[in-house]
Amino acid sequence: MNGPQSHRLIPEDLTLLRGRLLAMPEVFAFADEPELAAWVASVGLQREFGTINDELARFVFDPLTGTAIPAAKLRAELVRYGEAVGVRLWSKEHDRLEIRLVGLRALLDPRFSFREDGTLYQCVFFPASLAKIAALEDTELVIVRDWALNTIFGNFDPAKSYYQTNFWELENNDALRFARLLEARKLPLLGTHDLVAHIAGARAEAWPDLSARATKVRETLERYFGTLRAPTIASLVLPYLIGVLLDDLAQPPNYGAIGRRVVIDQALEAVASGRIDPRRPFALTRFPESYEKAVQIARDSNLDALALRAKTAVDAIVAEIHSHSIVFRAS
Amino acid sequence: MKKPFTPSLLIGVNAAIAMLSAAPAHAIATPPSDEAAEAPTAFARANKLSVASMEASFLKVPGLCKARNAAFDPVRVTNEDVSSAALAVHAALHAAGSAA
Numbered sequence: 399m400n401g402p403q404s405h406r407l408i409p410e411d412l413t414l415l416r417g418r419l420l421a422m423p424e425v426f427a428f429a430d431e432p433e434l435a436a437w438v439a440s441v442g443l444q445r446e447f448g449t450i451n452d453e454l455a456r457f458v459f460d461p462l463t464g465t466a467i468p469a470a471k472l473r474a475e476l477v478r479y480g481e482a483v484g485v486r487l488w489s490k491e492h493d494r495l496e497i498r499l500v501g502l503r504a505l506l507d508p509r510f511s512f513r514e515d516g517t518l519y520q521c522v523f524f525p526a527s528l529a530k531i532a533a534l535e536d537t538e539l540v541i542v543r544d545w546a547l548n549t550i551f552g553n554f555d556p557a558k559s560y561y562q563t564n565f566w567e568l569e570n571n572d573a574l575r576f577a578r579l580l581e582a583r584k585l586p587l588l589g590t591h592d593l594v595a596h597i598a599g600a601r602a603e604a605w606p607d608l609s610a611r612a613t614k615v616r617e618t619l620e621r622y623f624g625t626l627r628a629p630t631i632a633s634l635v636l637p638y639l640i641g642v643l644l645d646d647l648a649q650p651p652n653y654g655a656i657g658r659r660v661v662i663d664q665a666l667e668a669v670a671s672g673r674i675d676p677r678r679p680f681a682l683t684r685f686p687e688s689y690e691k692a693v694q695i696a697r698d699s700n701l702d703a704l705a706l707r708a709k710t711a712v713d714a715i716v717a718e719i720h721s722h723s724i725v726f727r728a729s
Numbered sequence: 730m731k732k733p734f735t736p737s738l739l740i741g742v743n744a745a746i747a748m749l750s751a752a753p754a755h756a757i758a759t760p761p762s763d764e765a766a767e768a769p770t771a772f773a774r775a776n777k778l779s780v781a782s783m784e785a786s787f788l789k790v791p792g793l794c795k796a797r798n799a800a801f802d803p804v805r806v807t808n809e810d811v812s813s814a815a816l817a818v819h820a821a822l823h824a825a826g827s828a829a
Contacts (some may be wrong), residue, residue, distance in 0.1 A: 457803045466803070480829030482822055498803035504815040509823055530818040565785045595800070629785045651801040685788045697800060 399525035401510055402477035402522060404488060407441070412632070415441070416551045419543055425579070428539045428587070436483050436586075439525035440476055442550040442589040444485045447474030453590040454487070454499075454521075461496040461517075477522065479510075484524035486510075493519055499652060501599025504531060511563045525587060530595060536602035538584045543577070546588055568634050573641025574619045580648055599650035608648060611662070616639055618666045623676055632719050633676035639689060640665050643696050657704060661696035664708040673716050679726050686718035715729035 407415075418434055427436040448469055455469035467489055475488045484507070489495065495518045506512075510522040529539040548566060549683050564711070579586065583605050585596050619637055623629050643658040643665075652658065674680075693710035695704070 402801045416755045443770070460801070475757055479822070480826030482753060496806055500804060501807070503806070504811045507822070508811070508816065508819055524822055527818050527822050530821075532817075533813045534814050539758060569781055569785065628781070631781055631788065650802060682784055682788060 402479040402484060404486075405476040405478045405483070406474065412441070412551070416547070418703065419541075419546055419551065422543050424543050425540050425584070426543070427584070428526065429533075429540070430531070432526055432539075433481075435529070435539075436525040436602070438482045438550060439528075439539075439548050439587045440544065442587075443523065443593065444474045444476050444524075445550065446590045447487045448472040452568045457497055457499040457594065458487075458489075458521075459498055460492050460495040461494050463625050467492060467495070472546060476505050479524070482526055483522050484522060484523070485539045486520055486522050490518040493508065495519065497521070499594060499598055501597075502594075502600070505593070505598060523593070527589070528587060528593070532585065532597055532600060535600050536542070536583060536605055537597075537600050538582070539587045539597070540579065540584045541588065542579070542586045544570070545572075545586060550588060551653070560573075567641075568629040568638045569631065571619070571623070571629065571634055571637060572697050573637040573644065574616065574623075576641055576644060577612040577615040580610050580644065581616055583609055585648070590667065595645075595649045601650060601653070604650070604653040607654060611647065612644065613657070615644060615662070617665065618670055622669050622672070626676055629676040630678065630680045630682075632680035632723050633674050635682070635689065635715065635719055636669050639692055640669070642693060655696075656701060657696045657698055657708075660704050661692055661698075661708045661712070662710040664705070665692070668712050668716055674719055675684045680719075681726055682719065684718075684722040686715045686722065688714035688718055 401507050413433075415437055419438060422431065422434070426438075447454065448471075450469065452469045452472070455472055456466060457473065459465065460467050469490050471491050472487060473490055474485060477484050477486045497506075497518065505523060505528055506518070507522040507524055507527065511520055512518055525539075532539050585600070586592050587597065619640075622637075623633075640662055643662045646652050647658050647662075649657060649722065668674075671688050688711055692708070692715060695711050
């Protein structure tokens with residue numbers, strides 16, 4: 399066989415895939431269901447490549463001009479090679495590409511991505527290989543069923559950003575779900591964010607600290623929410639902030655970042671203090687503006703008075719939640 | 730779970746906020762309970778909406794991971810080594826593909 403062959407899914411194929419996914423547990427590993435996991439991940443990557451949701455595009459450069467290639471110029475398709483399924487990304491207007499992302503080279507299929515002279519002309523990924531390469535760094539790649547159903551098999555529109563899903567992530571307390579994954583040294587592979595931000599350059603040495611921090615987050619959030627099935631949105635804001643920063647910490651260039659750790663700790667303290675009671679029937683009328691400030695502080699390279707600034711920002715979020723909330727009575 | 734945003738929903742939300750705004754958060758000591766926190770308001774129930782779905786229609790929530798790019802910038806990568814173990818993984822896929 400010469401090389402990967404283009405493969406097109408028809409709507410019935412997607413329906414079948416979705417049906418198989420529905421029958422799966424909430425989280426399953428590539429190692430356990432390699433074929434289904436590879437299909438889900440490939441479809442997820444292929445659908446995002448070249449759209450405004452493509453996180454890889456920012457790292458794809460024209461080596462001749464040194465400028466980033468606009469996502470709109472990138473094309474993607476599913477490919478088959480033997481039994482393997484994968485995805486191919488290329489530019490119609492560039493016969494050479496340069497990827498400015500540490501760790502991605504190991505994930506690119508070397509035979510089908512590079513010419514003999516070593517130049518990169520397209521990016522071919524096989525998720526089955528990505529899972530095995532991640533495993534070399536003590537990382538288990540998984541499919542999170544509900545995330546796949548909500549994005550890949552949801553009402554996906556390549557012209558729209560994922561902005562619409564943010565409330566879904568907040569409402570579903572995805573920070574807790576993500577903490578559980580990290581605690582078990584698992585990373586999802588559902589799209590370009592996972593590939594670019596987490597899997598490329600992942601290193602086993604990061605896991606002891608990351609996993610321990612995830613355990614602390616998981617324990618704090620589980621104590622906070624207890625058996626509550628549908629916490630108020632107001633009570634999910636700080637966990638959401640924690641989730642964002644935990645996501646940052648699980649990105650190789652940010653492993654161990656002090657700013658994120660300090661803001662997470664402050665937010666965890668505020669959660670544990672119970673200053674926002676998740677059982678109190680609040681309706682939040684406005685998302686706290688201080689949220690962005692807290693994220694900014696966490697990502698700032700200036701570490702001066704970090705703990706104080708982090709505490710001030712987290713306190714401001716709590717204050718805003720109280721001032722922007724209204725209480726309703728159960729009727 | 731998610732309701733599409735529509736002008737009529739906005740009107741409903743505004744009406745709901747007006748109804749709910751009768752008391753500020755700090756003014757009512759509602760006994761906390763799981764049931765109370767999950768109970769819909771009369772308005773929401775009448776309109777088959779949960780409080781969360783109303784909040785979903787007007788809260789602008791910044792991205793957790795999806796709407797936000799990886800929190801780092803592109804860097805030039807030169808002569809990056811790929812481990813022999815990773816190359817072996819790729820080679821195994823090629824061998825299986827060639828045999829198919």
